[in-house]
Amino acid sequence: MAKGKTVSQCMSRDVRVTSPDETIRDAARVMAEIDAGSLPVGEGDRLVGVITDRDITIRAMAEGKGPDTPVREVMSSAVKYCFEDEDIEDVTRNMGEIQVRRLPVVTREKRLVGIVSLGDLARCSGNAEPVGEALESISRTGGQHNQTPA
Numbered sequence: 001m002a003k004g005k006t007v008s009q010c011m012s013r014d015v016r017v018t019s020p021d022e023t024i025r026d027a028a029r030v031m032a033e034i035d036a037g038s039l040p041v042g043e044g045d046r047l048v049g050v051i052t053d054r055d056i057t058i059r060a061m062a063e064g065k066g067p068d069t070p071v072r073e074v075m076s077s078a079v080k081y082c083f084e085d086e087d088i089e090d091v092t093r094n095m096g097e098i099q100v101r102r103l104p105v106v107t108r109e110k111r112l113v114g115i116v117s118l119g120d121l122a123r124c125s126g127n128a129e130p131v132g133e134a135l136e137s138i139s140r141t142g143g144q145h146n147q148t149p150a
Contacts, residue, residue, distance in 0.1 A: 006084065006085050007082055007086050007114075008113075008114075010116055011084070011105045011114035011116040012120065013113065015040060015112065016039060017112065018051060019071065020043065020048060020070065020071050020072035023069060024055075024065070024067060025067035025068065027051050038050055038053070040104045041071055049076055050076050050079050051071050051076070052076070055076065060073075079104065080100055081103055081104045083106060083107070084105050084106070084114065085108070092118070092125075102116065
């Protein structure tokens with residue numbers, strides 16, 4: 001991994017965000033449109049949660065919620081994130097440990113500025129080994145499959 005590169009050098013700044021007051025139908029439409037399985041949930045430029053396709057299909061359906069349910073009712077509010085100035089090696093290792101493929105990126109003031117994926121980190125680093133190790137950790141069974149802490 002290229003020591004010294006930061007997340008800000010690798011992340012995507014073009015992030016679609018949903019509001020906690022939007023419906024899960026609207027969130028699902030955005031996910032389909034951008035071909036993503038998760039969306040940050042924000043109020044202004046503040047990150048307040050994450051909603052995943054799994055939250056919609058499993059959590060919402062298991063609770064009998066309909067498509068007009070507000071995002072806030074099924075989103076994960078305990079959000080895992082990284083800082084834009086963090087070293088990509090540290091972030092890659094952390095993603096493996098917490099078993100996520102994407103992380104919202106925030107400033108030290110916790111303002112949402114982007115999103116970073118394992119693919120972004122692999123392209124940026126030029127070294128697939130640490131990313132492969134992280135992916136192996138993410139793929140092991142028994143994970144929580146959401147961003148809610150145990």
